[in-house]
Amino acid sequence: MGRAVTRLQQVRKKPGPTPPPTLAEFTHINRYWDKTSNKHVAKILPGEYYVTTNDELITTVLGSCVSACIRDPLFGIGGMNHFMLPANKRDDASQWGNNAISAATRYGNFAMEHLINGILGNGGLRKNLEVKIFGGGRIISKMTDVGINNINFVREYIETESLNLVAENVGDIYPRKIMYDPKTGKVKMKKLRSLHNDTIISREDSYLNEIEVAPVVGDIDLF
Numbered sequence: 001m002g003r004a005v006t007r008l009q010q011v012r013k014k015p016g017p018t019p020p021p022t023l024a025e026f027t028h029i030n031r032y033w034d035k036t037s038n039k040h041v042a043k044i045l046p047g048e049y050y051v052t053t054n055d056e057l058i059t060t061v062l063g064s065c066v067s068a069c070i071r072d073p074l075f076g077i078g079g080m081n082h083f084m085l086p087a088n089k090r091d092d093a094s095q096w097g098n099n100a101i102s103a104a105t106r107y108g109n110f111a112m113e114h115l116i117n118g119i120l121g122n123g124g125l126r127k128n129l130e131v132k133i134f135g136g137g138r139i140i141s142k143m144t145d146v147g148i149n150n151i152n153f154v155r156e157y158i159e160t161e162s163l164n165l166v167a168e169n170v171g172d173i174y175p176r177k178i179m180y181d182p183k184t185g186k187v188k189m190k191k192l193r194s195l196h197n198d199t200i201i202s203r204e205d206s207y208l209n210e211i212e213v214a215p216v217v218g219d220i221d222l223f
Contacts, residue, residue, distance in 0.1 A: 020054040023053070026050050026051065029044060049118065060080065060082045064137060064146040065135050066134065076183055077119055078119060081111045083112075083150070085107050130166045132167040136170040139204075151170045
């Protein structure tokens with residue numbers, strides 16, 4: 001009996017297959033084997049993004065943050081970001097299309113352009129891109145407008161850049177766990193209606209404080 005249990009434990013602890021090679025700029029992203037989908041999964045945190053040409057999934061948990069899931073369905077390349085805008089302290093720069101672009105807006109621009117450039121730089125075509133957006137929940141009580149600001153930004157960015165928005169699930173008061181498959185474009189989403197700890201809130205609150213004081217430097221060209 002003891003040997004049988006030991007063998008069973010060994011089977012359960014057996015790791016999944018070797019993960020496919022990741023693009024050079026994403027070697028720092030944590031990936032794991034998901035038995036349910038039989039695929040490797042890249043897990044991204046606030047401020048991160050991930051692009052893949054492989055048959056793998058991308059996951060994250062969103063509170064007030066927003067994720068854009070973008071792919072080129074013809075060339076089989078796609079990715080996802082996870083971002084939050086810092087508080088916008090300039091009324092004249094609240095819109096992405098304004099000449100006076102705020103630091104808040106620039107963070108959103110960086111998040112979207114890094115992701116899009118990663119897709120285009122690895123073989124995708126801009127005219128093929130399809131976009132799905134998620135998140136923007138109102139879960140941080142002291143910053144009730146963070147989620148809606150993120151939503152308004154990403155919607156306006158998509159419209160201004162003439163991108164093809166095919167689906168969205170944003171707003172409300174719940175965090176969301178999403179699992180994105182860039183190969184198929186499918187997204188599995190679960191609203192986390194009960195939180196057993198404040199991990200999500202603490203993580204996003206810490207991220208918000210960090211980006212409030214971090215300088216925004218440099219420019220990114222969208223190609």
